[in-house]
Amino acid sequence: MIPQDSIVALATPSGAGAIAVIRISGEDAITIGDSVFRSIKNKDLTTQKTHTLHLGHIMDDSKTLDEVLVSIFKGPNSYTGENTIEISCHGSTYIQQQIIQLLLRKGCRMADPGEFTLRAFLNGKLDLSQAEAVADLISSDNEASHQIAMQQMRGGFSNEIAKLREELLNFASLIELELDFAEEDVEFADRTQFHELLNRIEFVLKRLIDSFAVGNVIKNGIPVAIVGEPNVGKSTLLNALLNEERAIVSEIAGTTRDTIEDELVIGGIGFRFIDTAGIRETEDVVESIGIRKTFEKIEQAQVVVFLFDSSEFKVSGLKLKVELEKIKNQFPLKPLVIIGNKADKLEENEIGNLKSEIPEILLISAKEKLGVEDLKNQLLSFVNTGALRNNETIVTNTRHYDSLLKALDEIQKVKFGLETSLSSDLMALDIKEALYQFGMITGQVTNDELLGNIFANFCIGK
Structure with a gap:
């Protein structure tokens, strides 16, 4: 039931600011707003047109709380689909609380997290995947995640799913019709067309499922572990990447005894850099714990950056190759960037020798910030952003990914049934389950527990 x-609720971030926006939504929202608002031109808010602005004062009986602008949005032409007003007041926390408390006394109640967007969903203003995209848009912190959230909020993903569901539903109706005329042994659903539809649905589902690998790292940031022996410049490199003194730099080996993390946006993609403790044999208990954590961070990382002191290659080249092979063998599927630091100390012949020994090497000087941009470009090349440039649908939501996997499984069962001449009643069961999973994504199939879990993660006021 729609409340x-x-x-x-306060629709802007809590705390003091220049302006704060307080949002009211519900059948009596405009009436309640009018009861505390005194227009400078004596306007009655209940008689004003939708999508209009009005200047006046919020009054608590004869006491003036603030001079405000009130925006009116009449349902169904509002974000929630209900009567909605937004009060733009001055950003004092005292003023905010006084106005909210006054509205509570006049008959409002405090909104639950995400309740405005929940009402928009319940009133058919957007489907469930679009509602979830609202939360992703609010939390987006780089160009790529913002672009994905905008595309989903505009209905790109849900439109694609809705189209597949509608086509499958049409065939499901024909299959059900065949069951009603089972004794006549007739076929209303063209099996050839049905097979083509199933192939098309399977193709789209696989593409969407595959996109999750890219979408997940874009949404959450790509973890990059910076590893190597102590004192080769890992912390200096982190500072150069971030352009700030984030990590402690010292000539003393083993200074970094724990992992240090920070984020950087490169080409619109978020990267989480992890400066790890140096890898070496040690009897220091604390440092040993740090080295163990290093390997844990490599396990969690999407990309590994192996850093070594290129000026020491003559002395430690053999040991370096052993360490590289160990990482390659232990993590064969992870992209590995091999960086020779302190390249500003090398002669031309030493540079040539290094490149012949390790063809894929990238030579930099973290201290002088030489080659750092080349490293950024190489990291960016590991991310498949083609889908973003082509404006293709990218899945970033784990719940959607799970439903897509289940839907694909059911579609493949239907395909197998069609190819093996399975009875229509058994195929109908698998089709219904596939339709159910499609409906779970867009919200055509919901329950209170699902909605509670989704909207509990929203901020109050949205």
Whole structure:
């Protein structure tokens, strides 16, 4: 049941600021707003047109709380689909609380997390995947994650799923019709067309499922582990990448005894850099713990950057190759960037020798910030951003990914049934389950527990 009461919440971040926006939504929202608002031109808010602005004062009986602008949005032409007003007041936390408390006394209740967007979903203003994209848009912190959230909020993903569901539903109806005329042994669903549809649905589902690998790292940031022996410049490299003194730099080996993490946006993609403790044999208990954590971080990373002191290659070249092979063998599927640091100390013949020994090497000077941009470009090349440039649908939501996997499994069962002449009643069961999984994504199939879990993660006021 769609709630009818009026809810209120602060729609802007909490704390003091120049302006704060307080949102009210519900059947009586405009009436409640009018009861505390005194227009400078004596306007009655309940008689004003939708999508209009009005200047006046918020009054608590005869006491003036603030001079405000009130925006009116009449349902169904509002974000929630209900009557909605937004009060733009001055950003004092005292003023915010005084206005909210006044509205609570006038009949509003405090909104639950995400309740405005929940009401928009319940009133058919957007489907469930679009509602979830609202939360992703709010939390987006780089160009790529913002672009994906915008594309999904505009309905790109849900439109694709809805189209597949509609086509499958049409065939499901024909299959069900055949069951009604089972004794006549007739076929209303063209099996050839049905097989083509199943192939098309399978292709789209596989593409969407595959996109999750890219979408997940874009949404959450790509973890990059910076590893190597102590004192080769890992912390200096981290500082050069971030352009700030984030990690402690010292000539003393083993200074970094724990992992240090920070984020950087490169080409619109978020990267999480992890400066790890140096890898070496040690009897220091604390440092040993740090080295163990290093290997744990490599396990969690999407990309590994192996850093060594290129000026020491003559002395430690053999040992270096052993360490590289160990990492390659232990993590064969992870992209590995091999970096020779302190290249500003090398002669031309030493540079040539290094490149012949390790063809894939990238030579830099973290201290002088030489070659750092080349490293950024190489990291960016590991990310498949073609889908972003082509504006293709990318899946970033784990719940959607799970439903897509289940839907694909059911579609493949239907295909197998069609190819083996399975009875229509058994195929109908698999089709219904596939339709159910499609409906779970867009919200055509929901339950209170699912909605509670989704909207509990929203901020209050949205």
